[in-house]
Amino acid sequence: MIYINKSVIDSKLVKMALSSNIDYKIVDDASEIVDKKSNIYLDDRKDNYIRICPGTKIYRCCSYHNIDIMQGCPFDCSYCILQAYLDHNMIKVSTDIDSIVEHIRSFQGNIRLGSGELSDSLALDNIIPFTKIIVPVVNELDNIQFEFKTKSSNISNLLNLNPKNIIVSFSLNPESIVSKYESKTASVESRINAAVELSKYGYKIGFHFDPVIYVDNYKELYTELIGILTSKISEESIEFISISTFRAPSALLDAIKLRDKYTDLLNSDMIKSPDGKYRYYKSLRVDMLRTVYDSLRLEWKDVFIYFCMEHNTVWESVIGYDPGDRDKFELLFNNSFLA
Amino acid sequence: MNSSLKWINGSTTLSPIKFIAKVDNSLYDLNHFSREDFNKEVLELDSLELALNLSISLYSPISSLELSTIAQIIHDNSLDYNKVDIFSLRDIKSDRNFNTILGINNFPESIRKYLTLKTLPLKSIELITTFSTSLQEFLNGFFISNISTSYQKAKIFIDNMAIHKESLEGVKYVDGFEFDDRKISSHIEIENSLIAINSKVFPILISTDDNFESGKLKFSFYVDKGNSYDKFIDILDKNDKDIRTLIEFLKGYDLGL
Numbered sequence: 001m002i003y004i005n006k007s008v009i010d011s012k013l014v015k016m017a018l019s020s021n022i023d024y025k026i027v028d029d030a031s032e033i034v035d036k037k038s039n040i041y042l043d044d045r046k047d048n049y050i051r052i053c054p055g056t057k058i059y060r061c062c063s064y065h066n067i068d069i070m071q072g073c074p075f076d077c078s079y080c081i082l083q084a085y086l087d088h089n090m091i092k093v094s095t096d097i098d099s100i101v102e103h104i105r106s107f108q109g110n111i112r113l114g115s116g117e118l119s120d121s122l123a124l125d126n127i128i129p130f131t132k133i134i135v136p137v138v139n140e141l142d143n144i145q146f147e148f149k150t151k152s153s154n155i156s157n158l159l160n161l162n163p164k165n166i167i168v169s170f171s172l173n174p175e176s177i178v179s180k181y182e183s184k185t186a187s188v189e190s191r192i193n194a195a196v197e198l199s200k201y202g203y204k205i206g207f208h209f210d211p212v213i214y215v216d217n218y219k220e221l222y223t224e225l226i227g228i229l230t231s232k233i234s235e236e237s238i239e240f241i242s243i244s245t246f247r248a249p250s251a252l253l254d255a256i257k258l259r260d261k262y263t264d265l266l267n268s269d270m271i272k273s274p275d276g277k278y279r280y281y282k283s284l285r286v287d288m289l290r291t292v293y294d295s296l297r298l299e300w301k302d303v304f305i306y307f308c309m310e311h312n313t314v315w316e317s318v319i320g321y322d323p324g325d326r327d328k329f330e331l332l333f334n335n336s337f338l339a
Numbered sequence: 340m341n342s343s344l345k346w347i348n349g350s351t352t353l354s355p356i357k358f359i360a361k362v363d364n365s366l367y368d369l370n371h372f373s374r375e376d377f378n379k380e381v382l383e384l385d386s387l388e389l390a391l392n393l394s395i396s397l398y399s400p401i402s403s404l405e406l407s408t409i410a411q412i413i414h415d416n417s418l419d420y421n422k423v424d425i426f427s428l429r430d431i432k433s434d435r436n437f438n439t440i441l442g443i444n445n446f447p448e449s450i451r452k453y454l455t456l457k458t459l460p461l462k463s464i465e466l467i468t469t470f471s472t473s474l475q476e477f478l479n480g481f482f483i484s485n486i487s488t489s490y491q492k493a494k495i496f497i498d499n500m501a502i503h504k505e506s507l508e509g510v511k512y513v514d515g516f517e518f519d520d521r522k523i524s525s526h527i528e529i530e531n532s533l534i535a536i537n538s539k540v541f542p543i544l545i546s547t548d549d550n551f552e553s554g555k556l557k558f559s560f561y562v563d564k565g566n567s568y569d570k571f572i573d574i575l576d577k578n579d580k581d582i583r584t585l586i587e588f589l590k591g592y593d594l595g596l
Contacts (some may be wrong), residue, residue, distance in 0.1 A: 223495050261580060282551050298498055311554070
């Protein structure tokens, strides 16, 4: 159900959402709404919409920026950080489009920006069509590369837009892991098919093997998935691939246990890292990352592959070099699209 | 009778009729190759490609090895593989893919035998074509011992060979071979190795502050009236070999030392 704060009923975004003849209810504030994932609340929340991705000096991070237009996600992944990060289950959407666009336009210098941190970028795009707002703005700017990151196959709006400076990225895991831990998301096959369709349309594609999750036969599962992926889409369409294993702050571990105290998501060798997050023990982690990296490299020799929030010693073990601090790391991304 | 179109690998069709193509006044068996005890029907066709299409349509399924033999016929007769439907049906639409299939003919016997039993992804076959003779012999050894293995296991084995190809050069396959994968975390095993070394170097403590996340091994001791600096140097010297063995052991676990 969509709930609209009465103060934003005439906003552009609400009009776009209601053009799809969807049921809605006007409310005075969020307290009138049952706090669950299936409820979407639109209001004029003002915010500092764009933030640099949080990171630490201990683990290597790039200079990616997040734009938090939506807070909350209709999908229900067992490992999702939002369980610990947000204090609500409903999906809160800001209708403050003008400020969002102004923020995007105001950036000086080259920047990579994405909307997939506090929500799935495309899961609700058929209802709340942010792509129709963001893409034309980004098309005009030569210093912005915008990434829509998703576990959906909801790409129909994108197929009517200009792909210039837009990356559409898909999070991938073997289907058995998706079935077990990525509730309500699109199947891996449909995500890959969506990626193929978008690449044919002209979009650059990204893939995120994040989080890579430990199961006994992870080598077989990830190798098989990568075999399927690389047989369906050409390397030339791929802008980048990220890989990172499951990690969680203690608050997320608590949330995971709370939703399923018998979960086997945590039944592996995890240690507390210097940044306070729990990660797989290093030697296991390196083996998992190497499995995915080497399998990808067998087929795709040149595509840029990076690790998200990994220690420089892990980079050196698997890839053979240290990407350096934020600024140096950022230079590794292909910014040739930028002026 | 010209039977140069024989591509089949031993099986036969259910057809009671032996079809023969006549192309440019030459005759080619399309089925029941080299057998004459059937009623015969001669079909006049415009090209060898059409003859191959007709011949292939009489049989099913077609193995990768048979596909390779068809590719060889195409190559030897300077035909156009794009006009032989089986190739587009198998997603073989480029010269590179065609040459990959052609390469199967040169694989050692047990690899070819496996390809009559199971279908491997084209990319796996392409990987095999990039292997040296020595690596192909190694893979051949694997299939001699594991001819019934699933295509998924075979694919993973071939992928692993590509990853480890440098260390496999000149190696002979032996039953039970396993790739020298880096050992997966055995947290307890590593803890035990630290306990063992610390029992030898006490009161020096060899430890990690952060589960090796930063790739550092810590040596700590206090010099005071009862424990002179020389004493610690002596301990380290006496245990030098064991300490170096420990460091190599930890490196083997990718702990970043």
